[in-house]
Amino acid sequence: MNSYLRNFNLSSMILAVDVGNTRIKSAVFENNIILEQFVFEKNELQKKIEIILKKHQNISDLVVASVGSISKEDFLVFEKDIKINFISHQDQFPFQNLYETPLTLGIDRMVLSAGAVLQFPKQNRLVIDAGTCITYDFIDENNNYLGGAISPGIRLRYESLHNYTAKLPLLTVENPENFIGNSTNKSIHSGVVNGVVHEMDGFINQYKEQYSKFTIILTGGDGVFLAKRLKNTIFANSNFLLESLNHTFQYKIKND
Numbered sequence: 001m002n003s004y005l006r007n008f009n010l011s012s013m014i015l016a017v018d019v020g021n022t023r024i025k026s027a028v029f030e031n032n033i034i035l036e037q038f039v040f041e042k043n044e045l046q047k048k049i050e051i052i053l054k055k056h057q058n059i060s061d062l063v064v065a066s067v068g069s070i071s072k073e074d075f076l077v078f079e080k081d082i083k084i085n086f087i088s089h090q091d092q093f094p095f096q097n098l099y100e101t102p103l104t105l106g107i108d109r110m111v112l113s114a115g116a117v118l119q120f121p122k123q124n125r126l127v128i129d130a131g132t133c134i135t136y137d138f139i140d141e142n143n144n145y146l147g148g149a150i151s152p153g154i155r156l157r158y159e160s161l162h163n164y165t166a167k168l169p170l171l172t173v174e175n176p177e178n179f180i181g182n183s184t185n186k187s188i189h190s191g192v193v194n195g196v197v198h199e200m201d202g203f204i205n206q207y208k209e210q211y212s213k214f215t216i217i218l219t220g221g222d223g224v225f226l227a228k229r230l231k232n233t234i235f236a237n238s239n240f241l242l243e244s245l246n247h248t249f250q251y252k253i254k255n256d
């Protein structure tokens with residue numbers, strides 16, 4: 001189907017694609033609701049998108065936010081069928097970017113912040129994305145993006161301990177039974193998982209000293225696992241980046 005016919009369709013259907021550092025996550029949105037979701041590796045990109053477009057013939061737009069190493073050409077092959085939109089620093093965002101180096105701010109962090117502003121208006125917000133890296137982003141009630149923090153994600157911590165030592169095994173994430181690890185494995189699990197949990201609670205408490213009230217949004221591949229372990233009350237949504245990508249795109253269309 002050509003793009004004219006696709007766009008002729010009344011219901012708005014978009015394919016949002018989040019190219020992360022490790023994997024690609026994607027969702028089909030119809031009228032702002034997720035119809036179907038997909039997770040795949042970078043080398044499967046074209047094959048998977050082809051399948052998705054074949055299955056959902058009414059998709060009119062593909063919206064991409066990428067922090068990964070993927071080339072635009074990989075998407076442009078679909079241009080004959082649908083409109084391709086790359087979210088970039090040049091786009092309109094619903095916040096004022098006070099980062100000292102706005103052009104080096106990760107597009108994923110900008111999309112998350114846009115989502116936070118559009119979905120949680122008129123309040124301070126802290127967005128935590130627990131993915132390959134853990135990112136913290138703070139947008140105040142006046143929609144100023146202030147910045148935040150970047151630290152290694154859970155899997156990265158396990159891999160670093162193994163890769164940069166002679167004796168530490170490579171483990172996969174496990175719930176630590178106790179903060180006192182009484183074996184090598186348990187010490188690693190405590191160090192990684194309790195370390196991340198203390199880091200998050202610590203950051204949240206530090207923000208609380210400066211801002212009495214704010215909404216906390218937790219997302220990313222490790223978001224659900226971590227949400228249960230935090231002392232602070234948070235809003236956990238593993239689809240927050242994809243949903244924010246849809247909102248950022250809608251905002252861009254409205255303001256272009």
Ligand SMILES: Nc1ncnc2c1ncn2[C@@H]1O[C@H](COP(=O)(O)OP(=O)(O)OP(=O)(O)O)[C@@H](O)[C@H]1O
Binds near residue numbers: 022132153220
């Ligand atoms: N199959 C998987 N591959 C990689 N990470 C996984 C997988 N399943 C769960 N995870 C967890 O998800 C985390 C990575 O999160 P996520 O998938 O959001 O990262 P990402 O694809 O690099 O995206 P981002 O670039 O936004 O961080 C890892 O720390 C790991 O513990």
Ligand SMILES: CC(C)(CO)[C@@H](O)C(=O)NCCC(=O)O
Binds near residue numbers: 067105
């Ligand atoms: C921090 C990551 C790797 C998280 O995905 C990404 O947002 C990124 O590449 N950021 C660029 C540096 C910055 O945000 O200041």
Ligand SMILES: [K+]
Binds near residue numbers: 108129131132133134
């Ligand atoms: K991340």
